[in-house]
Amino acid sequence: MDDNRDTLVAGPISMSIALTASSQVGKFYVFEGIDGSGKSTVSKLFAERLAKSGRPVEWTAEPTSGWIGEQVRRANKEARSDFAETLLYVADRAEHSAQIRAWLDDGRDVVCDRYEGSTLAYQSVTLRPHLGPKALEWLRTINAPFVLHPDVTFLLRIDPETAMSRVSKRGEAEKFEKVSFLRKVAAMYDRLAVEDLSYVVIDASKDLDEVLEAALSHLPR
Numbered sequence: 001m002d003d004n005r006d007t008l009v010a011g012p013i014s015m016s017i018a019l020t021a022s023s024q025v026g027k028f029y030v031f032e033g034i035d036g037s038g039k040s041t042v043s044k045l046f047a048e049r050l051a052k053s054g055r056p057v058e059w060t061a062e063p064t065s066g067w068i069g070e071q072v073r074r075a076n077k078e079a080r081s082d083f084a085e086t087l088l089y090v091a092d093r094a095e096h097s098a099q100i101r102a103w104l105d106d107g108r109d110v111v112c113d114r115y116e117g118s119t120l121a122y123q124s125v126t127l128r129p130h131l132g133p134k135a136l137e138w139l140r141t142i143n144a145p146f147v148l149h150p151d152v153t154f155l156l157r158i159d160p161e162t163a164m165s166r167v168s169k170r171g172e173a174e175k176f177e178k179v180s181f182l183r184k185v186a187a188m189y190d191r192l193a194v195e196d197l198s199y200v201v202i203d204a205s206k207d208l209d210e211v212l213e214a215a216l217s218h219l220p221r
């Protein structure tokens, strides 16, 4: 990642200029939604379809498989501080964003399974006991210096019970996989979808084919 440091320092302002100034820059597609909404499944199929259409594509996910991503997984299990866990997610994204930016600048489309929206939706719930309604604003502030702005953010919208029945096959529910918690996260996602113009809401309770086609229908022609 050393060779990406200069691009990270350059920040989001030059990114937006680059996106409009050059048709060579790739498109950045993000999939968001609660656990079990279908993000991993649909985003991989979406990336496959883009690749089949001849686009150079990178599929990627958060938390990443890199060294900070490993610490995020550890924090999910071991962290006593909600802030420590949050800051690790954000550190992982800072490193990841430099990589994503390099791919986009190289003309590759990037399909990402979870990005900033996940921190805004989940951590504004976990930090609410500490920061109250200001949690969202603080989370936006600490992401802002480096975060990239997706061309499209697909919000796979589904009720938590249906989502949980899908992931119950995965075995014991993880920390976040609790219906009452996910209901609050889903409400935050709904708010983000109103406030952020990159969001496209998709009914993820439908059959997989329909969900995929709904996402593909938003590709630029």
Ligand SMILES: Nc1ncnc2c1ncn2[C@@H]1O[C@H](COP(=O)(O)OP(=O)(O)O)[C@@H](O)[C@H]1O
Binding pocket: 033, 034, 035, 036, 037, 038, 039, 040, 041, 042, 166, 167, 204, 205, 206, 207, 208, 209, 211
């Ligand atoms: N539209 C769908 N209808 C039925 N099952 C689905 C659908 N989308 C995904 N699934 C299944 O639900 C489970 C959770 O999907 P996954 O992609 O892992 O969700 P997420 O990454 O959002 O947690 C998987 O077993 C997947 O095959």
Ligand SMILES: [Mg+2]
Binding pocket: 039, 040, 041, 113
């Ligand atoms: Mg997943």
